Amino acid sequence: MTYRSEELPRVGLDIVVLGVGGGGSNTVTNLYRRKVPARLIAVDTDVNTLSVTKAHALIQIGETVCRGRGTGGDIAKGRKAAEEDIDKVLEAVKRPDLLIAVCGLGGGTGSGALPYIVSELKKSLPDLVVGVIGDIPFKFEGLERIKNAQVGLKELLPVADFIVVNMNDMLLDKYGSLPVREAFRAVDLLVANAIESLLRCFDPKGSIKHVDFSDFVSAVKGSGLCMMGFGRHRMIRRALENAIENRLLDADPSSAKGALLLVQAPVGTSLKEAMDALRALSEKYYVERILWGLRTDPELRESSVLLIASGVRSKTIEDWIGEVELLQR
């Protein structure tokens, strides 16, 4: 079939961001306010949290086990809650092309319910690409939350296609003694910025080089542990350095098997400048397989770079759960 360009049908992408538990629902609210182009769904045992969450769908799980409250950090309860209402979740998710699940891994709802939800989704939709963005709790939150995160991660790695881990403590190392609310807000901002750039770079509109969804799928599928950084600067190369500096995982970018580099820049940015960042990534950090996108926006005053480096090694995570590759499918 031959079309004139204005007649060419656009293949839209159906992307779902699923926030699970208090932390996940909070991210979803941020994304809702920023009008990101995705279906936003929040799932929680806690109706008080859900009542202040903004999303396209709000799903309460586990009324029988939790009676509308949180699990109080109990992973087993979180899982039971998800088992009780898995049909509601599957029905709301439908059949998207990509699902990004977000949660704070220290809680009972996030760490207990999410691995079960992801494995059920994969059973009914084997082609669905599922990425998880999970926060490791601050040390000051106590050992129980850290243990929950260990269990959650161990269960998520075999079922998710990729998992981005942010260690909240690294935020404190970098920015000193932030008050708790500010610290959470900084992690929330990183996650919201990352998801927003990712979704915008799939859109050919305004893109000088958009990220083809199929290339994205081959880049991330089965890529295991990922680190993520988001940085801004007038110069793209410096924005990349800032993104690397802002990562919240103790992983060396040189350990990455591949990388996704998404640049958003003011109109008029040259392709050469964007290529400099790409070159820096391959020459300085020896990343061989890089998928990149460049988008310009008349409203931007400076450039931003999102870097997701996949298949990285992190000492903390390996000390906690052993060799990551052994846990992958």
Ligand SMILES: Nc1nc2c(ncn2[C@@H]2O[C@H](COP(=O)(O)OP(=O)(O)OP(=O)(O)O)[C@@H](O)[C@H]2O)c(=O)[nH]1
């Ligand atoms: N970034 C961010 N992290 C949060 C926020 N709230 C909680 N967290 C983190 O997420 C972890 C889990 O907390 P919640 O999301 O409240 O827990 P939950 O999944 O709702 O589980 P329960 O309440 O125990 O049933 C915490 O240990 C924190 O590290 C938030 O608003 N922003």
Ligand SMILES: [Mg+2]
């Ligand atoms: Mg909760």
